[in-house]
Amino acid sequence: MRDLTRAEEEVMQVLWKLKKGFVKEILEHFDEPKPAYNTVSTIVRILQDKGFVDHKAYGRTHEYFPVVSKSEYSKSHLSTFVNDYFSNSFEKMVSFFAKEKSISVKEMEEIMKIMEGEVKKQKNK
Amino acid sequence: MRDLTRAEEEVMQVLWKLKKGFVKEILEHFDEPKPAYNTVSTIVRILQDKGFVDHKAYGRTHEYFPVVSKSEYSKSHLSTFVNDYFSNSFEKMVSFFAKEKSISVKEMEEIMKIMEGEVKKQKNK
DNA sequence: AATATACAACGAATAAATTAGTTATGCAAC
DNA sequence: GTTGCATAACTAATTTATTCGTTGTATATT
DSSP states (O other): OHHHHHHHHHHHHHHHHHEEEEEHHHHHHOSSOOOOOHHHHHHHHHHHTSSEEEEEEEEEEEEESHHHHHHHHHHHHHHHHHHHHSTTTHHHHHHHHHTTSSSHHHHHHHHHHHHHHHHHHTTOO | OOOHHHHHHHHHHHHHSSSEEEHHHHHSSSSOOOOEEEEEEEEHHHHHHSSSEEEEEEEEEEEEEEESSSHHHHHHHHHHHHHHSSTOOOOOOHHHHHHHTTHHHHHHHHHHHHHHHHHHHHHHH
């Protein structure tokens, strides 16, 4: 999956939040200074070309919606990152951030709990 | 910290690996088809402007080295990502990938072990 | 010293991304 | 039906990124 450019990503973030929307609605969710209507319109059509969104036509007006979910995209993006920066090892990545104290004790405890559940589940197959 | 462009990132990856290097050496570590010497030279000077590398001069030849470490950069990059895609919660991110089976049981067990150590260490303060 | 070599600096050419103006079309209000 | 408005499509302009040819200078070689 291709990476989103900065401008594209901003539009996708809005669409992921809205689930679907007309250009006008997407525009409303931008922070000031808002880009021009046409700027958003162009980007959304580029996203359509790239296969990230599609639209439903109501006469001449288009309602856009994501085809690639935020989860799918983040999965793809993080996999590339883990591959490039942590020799494809999630363990290395998570350990690094745990040691860097980017993850709080509370979060770590929560993560351990979830992992225990996952480990149990996957071993019972 | 600004994000690296695709070309910049490739050069940084080589420099992080080499620790330091002349343009010629950086070039050697590129896969075929290798870019032109000048391409690498330009990129490395852009990276210098952006503060990612610096150089030591030997007469007229420059030996470049990273100023921003791979760890620092990955930390910054992942923080932005976690912020944008997992409402700034490492826990949410790690849980997501655990449930997605992107993390093997073996890795999870290893992660839990490390986290236990970290939790103990941080609680003993 | 003349020539060759190596490499940094510069800058031109191209490509990709971003932004937004212009145009065309359909619909609503009168 | 004519006018005005909304919006999609198209296209131009600008900016940023990428690639690499050219030039100049220092150093090595003869």
